[in-house]
Amino acid sequence: MTHTHTTTLRRASRGFTLLEIVIVMTILAILGASAIYLLKGNVDVAKESRVDGDLQAISTQLQLYESRAGRMPTTEQGIKALVEKPTTEPIPDKWTQLMEEEPKDPWQQPYKYAYPATKSKKAFDLWSVGKDGQDGTADDIGNFKNTVTK
Numbered sequence: 001m002t003h004t005h006t007t008t009l010r011r012a013s014r015g016f017t018l019l020e021i022v023i024v025m026t027i028l029a030i031l032g033a034s035a036i037y038l039l040k041g042n043v044d045v046a047k048e049s050r051v052d053g054d055l056q057a058i059s060t061q062l063q064l065y066e067s068r069a070g071r072m073p074t075t076e077q078g079i080k081a082l083v084e085k086p087t088t089e090p091i092p093d094k095w096t097q098l099m100e101e102e103p104k105d106p107w108q109q110p111y112k113y114a115y116p117a118t119k120s121k122k123a124f125d126l127w128s129v130g131k132d133g134q135d136g137t138a139d140d141i142g143n144f145k146n147t148v149t150k
Helices: 003-014 018-069
Strands: 112-114 125-128
Touching: 018 125
Parallel strands: none
Antiparallel strands: 112 125
16 A cells, blocks of 8 residues: 555545535535525415415304304404304394404414405405505405405
């Protein structure tokens, strides 16, 4: 064995240099940041899907309320009528608690309700104010398919 060959074997068996470790860590950090950036879009899509599911569930409960009370809750009574018996007119004769608490959207905002509907083809409007927390903006998600009236 030559001296050069022995030196190469010794160097190869020592492991990685600090520079090599730093380079690998930098590459991993860049890849990790890219993955987080790409997943951010998926989180927003998941939240919007949850809103769609919540709107369906609340709509079902509102229809059940209507079948028991004989009418939909007023805008003033709102979704709270599914949680507590309304104290404002019209007070339903037959009332049953249909939800444990007033639901909130994924951004921790209460869902909005209006009866009669002005935006939806259904009897009522039901929507989330969306990510920006502002009512009447383009990111509102409702039973009116994201159309915003000004």
